[in-house]
Amino acid sequence: MPRDLTEGCPNWRQATRLVRSGTRRSGFEETSEALFMTSGYVYASAEEAEAAFKGELQRYQYSRFANPTVTMFESRLAALEEASFCRATASGMAAVFAALACMVKAGDRVVASRALFGSCHYILAEVLPRFGVETMLVDGRDLSQWRDALARPAAAVFLETPSNPTLEIIDIRAVANLAHGAGARVVVDNVFATPVLQRPIAEGADVVVYSATKHIDGQGRCLGGAILTDDGDYEETLLVPFLRNTGPAMSPFNAWLLLKGLETLELRVTRHGENAAAVAADLAARDDLTRVLYPGLSTHPQHDLAMRQMRTGSSIVAFELPGGKSAAYRFLNALALLDISNNLGDAKSLATHPATTTHQRLSPEERAAMGINDGLVRLSIGLEDVDDIKDDIRQALAKI
Numbered sequence: 001m002p003r004d005l006t007e008g009c010p011n012w013r014q015a016t017r018l019v020r021s022g023t024r025r026s027g028f029e030e031t032s033e034a035l036f037m038t039s040g041y042v043y044a045s046a047e048e049a050e051a052a053f054k055g056e057l058q059r060y061q062y063s064r065f066a067n068p069t070v071t072m073f074e075s076r077l078a079a080l081e082e083a084s085f086c087r088a089t090a091s092g093m094a095a096v097f098a099a100l101a102c103m104v105k106a107g108d109r110v111v112a113s114r115a116l117f118g119s120c121h122y123i124l125a126e127v128l129p130r131f132g133v134e135t136m137l138v139d140g141r142d143l144s145q146w147r148d149a150l151a152r153p154a155a156a157v158f159l160e161t162p163s164n165p166t167l168e169i170i171d172i173r174a175v176a177n178l179a180h181g182a183g184a185r186v187v188v189d190n191v192f193a194t195p196v197l198q199r200p201i202a203e204g205a206d207v208v209v210y211s212a213t214k215h216i217d218g219q220g221r222c223l224g225g226a227i228l229t230d231d232g233d234y235e236e237t238l239l240v241p242f243l244r245n246t247g248p249a250m251s252p253f254n255a256w257l258l259l260k261g262l263e264t265l266e267l268r269v270t271r272h273g274e275n276a277a278a279v280a281a282d283l284a285a286r287d288d289l290t291r292v293l294y295p296g297l298s299t300h301p302q303h304d305l306a307m308r309q310m311r312t313g314s315s316i317v318a319f320e321l322p323g324g325k326s327a328a329y330r331f332l333n334a335l336a337l338l339d340i341s342n343n344l345g346d347a348k349s350l351a352t353h354p355a356t357t358t359h360q361r362l363s364p365e366e367r368a369a370m371g372i373n374d375g376l377v378r379l380s381i382g383l384e385d386v387d388d389i390k391d392d393i394r395q396a397l398a399k400i
């Protein structure tokens with residue numbers, strides 16, 4: 001068994017945890033975390049195999065259940081989030097689906113905010129109802145809508161804050177209080193904020209989900225996801241059996257990339273936030289845009305709440321052009337440095353047109369209800385020199 005070097009060091013500060021937590025060194029005494037690219041494990045005897053399968057012996061059995069490199073990633077992310085449990089998944093969507101599906105059954109209710117990432121919306125609006133789960137979408141900014149929806153018992157609440165792509169902010173503590181009154185567990189998709197900027201469990205959430213594909217990798221290399229919780233009952237009786245038997249396991253190779261991503265997460269997210277704030281201020285100073293959305297701007301309608309829940313405004317900026325789709329396309333096609341891509345949280349600055357990409361599948365009415373119109377452009381601000389990013393955006397806006 002690899003040695004757990006974290007034992008006895010529970011008081012490490014955040015920067016130390018990101019570099020060191022979770023490391024399990026093998027007998028070869030390697031500096032960098034080892035990549036255990038193995039699907040199975042061997043037993044010294046038939047009796048040992050039996051004991052492992054009975055749960056009498058804690059050891060690695062099969063990489064759909066657990067793998068040492070994946071364990072290192074899970075331990076490091078749990079230490080950062082200050083959560084008791086972390087389970088890695090193959091992608092962010094696998095995390096969202098497993099976090100919800102493991103705890104609902106036919107006849108249950110799930111209440112969610114309407115402003116959601118397209119695939120999260122698909123799970124709530126299409127997949128869960130097919131299995132007899134009633135889902136209800138509310139305007140997440142409006143506490144009276146949450147109060148009405150949670151006046152009846154519910155099994156789960158799902159929300160994303162800030163939301164993709166309109167950067168709406170939801171009061172996690174207030175919604176968690178209402179949800180707990182209705183008997184629901186609260187699942188927060190914390191992808192945009194990252195654990196560096198926002199700690200949903202400390203605000204009252206029961207479960208936090210990540211697409212590690214975004215800032216945790218942060219370099220556009222691989223997919224990954226994670227589910228974190230302090231709720232031991234949820235983890236042991238619902239989540240782990242669901243994951244073991246349905247199989248959305250993270251590849252050890254991806255866990256190894258993501259472990260290295262965590263080492264620099266705080267540095268990167270801090271710089272992403274500084275660059276995004278500068279771009280947002282530059283856009284807000286113009287008079288040719290309909291609106292500029294960035295939680296760090298004092299003009300954001302929920303700026304105070306955002307700054308109470310988050311350390312900075314994060315890396316995503318959205319803005320609306322008065323000229324609709326054709327203006328948005330002229331802007332995107334004129335970009336020379338920023339790439340057109342629906343990914344986000346990458347070192348490279350990226351731009352996308354949500355109405356025709358990430359949220360294309362929705363009806364125009366659903367998009368309108370989410371505040372996504374044809375002039376909306378979403379920017380994921382990267383780690384290039386901020387003046388180069390601003391220059392490119394300015395020259396592309398000038399070409400409209």
Ligand SMILES: *Cc1c(COP(=O)(O)O)cnc(C)c1O
Nearest residue numbers: 091092093117164191211213224
């Ligand atoms: C990207 C994203 C997801 C899905 O993650 P994948 O790793 O692409 O499966 C879920 N929620 C939000 C907010 C995202 O941005």
